[in-house]
Amino acid sequence: MPPRDASELASRLAQRAEAVCRRYLSNGRRQGRYWLVGDARNAPARSMFVRLKGSDSGKGAAGKWTDAATGEHGDLLDVIRESLGLVDFKEVFDEARSFLSMPLTTNEPKDRQEQAGPAAGGSTEAARRLVSISQPIPGTLVETYLRGRAITALHETGSLRFHPRCYYRPGHGPTETWPAMIATVTDLEGKLSGAHRTWFDPGGFSEAHLGRAPVDTPRRAMGELLGHAVRFGCCRDVMAAGEGIETMLSQRTVLPAMPAMAALSAARLSAILFPDTLRRLYIARDNDPAGHGAMTTLIERTSAAGIEAMVLTPRLGDFNEDLRLLGTEALRAILRVQIAPQDVERFMKVAA
Numbered sequence: 612m613p614p615r616d617a618s619e620l621a622s623r624l625a626q627r628a629e630a631v632c633r634r635y636l637s638n639g640r641r642q643g644r645y646w647l648v649g650d651a652r653n654a655p656a657r658s659m660f661v662r663l664k665g666s667d668s669g670k671g672a673a674g675k676w677t678d679a680a681t682g683e684h685g686d687l688l689d690v691i692r693e694s695l696g697l698v699d700f701k702e703v704f705d706e707a708r709s710f711l712s713m714p715l716t717t718n719e720p721k722d723r724q725e726q727a728g729p730a731a732g733g734s735t736e737a738a739r740r741l742v743s744i745s746q747p748i749p750g751t752l753v754e755t756y757l758r759g760r761a762i763t764a765l766h767e768t769g770s771l772r773f774h775p776r777c778y779y780r781p782g783h784g785p786t787e788t789w790p791a792m793i794a795t796v797t798d799l800e801g802k803l804s805g806a807h808r809t810w811f812d813p814g815g816f817s818e819a820h821l822g823r824a825p826v827d828t829p830r831r832a833m834g835e836l837l838g839h840a841v842r843f844g845c846c847r848d849v850m851a852a853g854e855g856i857e858t859m860l861s862q863r864t865v866l867p868a869m870p871a872m873a874a875l876s877a878a879r880l881s882a883i884l885f886p887d888t889l890r891r892l893y894i895a896r897d898n899d900p901a902g903h904g905a906m907t908t909l910i911e912r913t914s915a916a917g918i919e920a921m922v923l924t925p926r927l928g929d930f931n932e933d934l935r936l937l938g939t940e941a942l943r944a945i946l947r948v949q950i951a952p953q954d955v956e957r958f959m960k961v962a963a
Contacts, residue, residue: 617688617700620707624687625674627711628663631687634710635694636661650678651685651693652744652778661690692737695786696778738796738806738834745772745793752811753792756822757860761935764863767844770795771856779810779826789813789824794841794856796834796875799884805834807841807856807875832875838884844870846886849954851923852909853895853930854880854902861934862895862923865943866950869893869958877901881908891919893950897929923949 624631632639632646638655639648644664649656658680665673677684691710692703748754748765751773757765777791789810796805808831810824823829841856843863850870853859859871874880877897881904885892894909896902906922913920925933926945933942947955 617704620704620711621674621686621688622667623711624691624707625667625672628661628674628687631674631690631710632661632663635690650681651676651683651690652696653694661687693740694778695780696737696741697780735804735834739803741774741777741806741808741833742772742793742795742803745774745777748773748792752790752813755815756792756809756811757857759822760857760861760931761939762857762860762864762931764860764867766863766867768860770797770841770843774808777808777810779824781827787826789826792856794873794875796832796836796839796841798839799886801842803834804839805832805836807832809856836875836879837882838879840872840874840879840883842870842872844868846870846872847888848890849893849958850886850889851893851895852880852883853923854897854905855929855931857931858895858897858929861929861931861942862946864934864939865946866958869954871895877905881905881912883909885913885916885918889918891921891951891954893921893923895923895930896925898925898927902929921949921951 629641629646636646636648636653638653639646641663644662646661646663647657648654648659650659659676659678661676662671662673665671674687675684676690688703688707691706695706697703697706748768748771753771753773754765772793772795774791774793776788777793779787779789781787790813791811792809794807795803796807798804810826810829811822812820812824840852843859850872851859851862852872852874854874854877856873859873863869863871872883874883892913894906896906910920923946927933927936930942933945943959947959
């Protein structure tokens, strides 16, 4: 019979603990009754130990692990989730059942799937852990990537971080690792609610792929995202909002003092939450149907909230295309005529 809940599935994995470790913690090795590895994400070191033999439950149970460096601990379901970079618990559940040669959960009753664990909480925690093990961007491939896209406004970019070997799981095939930009998604109070990953090609930047890794989906988000955003600067009464990180950083090249937020998609842009202090919102739309739809929805929402909305429209597909292909001075001219006169002096960088 298939396991009824997560604890039963973890117990079955524990019966094959060494086989689990050899597959998902391949950078480790067995030493006596333990499997030693760097961490649950399969880093090559020896601070984490997994008990391979032990009781069925309680203290000393097989399959339990502890990371001596961080104090983290868990079971083999956590190992599968962390080593593969999975977000939804159903994905973890299905991966574990696949390992155990069990049927997938697609047709299981909804209430049984819900017993496995809350996906939202797990995904936010996964985002928090990813951000915590990444590093500041100065001197990293993040800087190289952004400068390759003509972005020089790197002030107030503490929301961006770098991970040299971030897990990427393709639709088919084994999990890969690529260097990645990790963007912290936060709520209005600055609390982390998710993360966004952009995987890079370590071979360098080219116009063909704009520096992104040659994978099917080089950008993915995780966590609780709706209403939240990647933020640059502290909003008071005026701010700009758009879809992409690169779009908003391009705008800040010529509007460096204007706070900005990247919602990461058109759908999420239309649902952003407004700070209580906001009085004017610049909507940095993309020149496509999705961008038009987000703009329309945002204008309706800002009007209802008593917030003035002003639309910023690129000449090409988005503001990063304008910056890369037309240049800084052209972008300055494009934006200058679209923002309120009082905001030109307040926010726009004067040409040297």
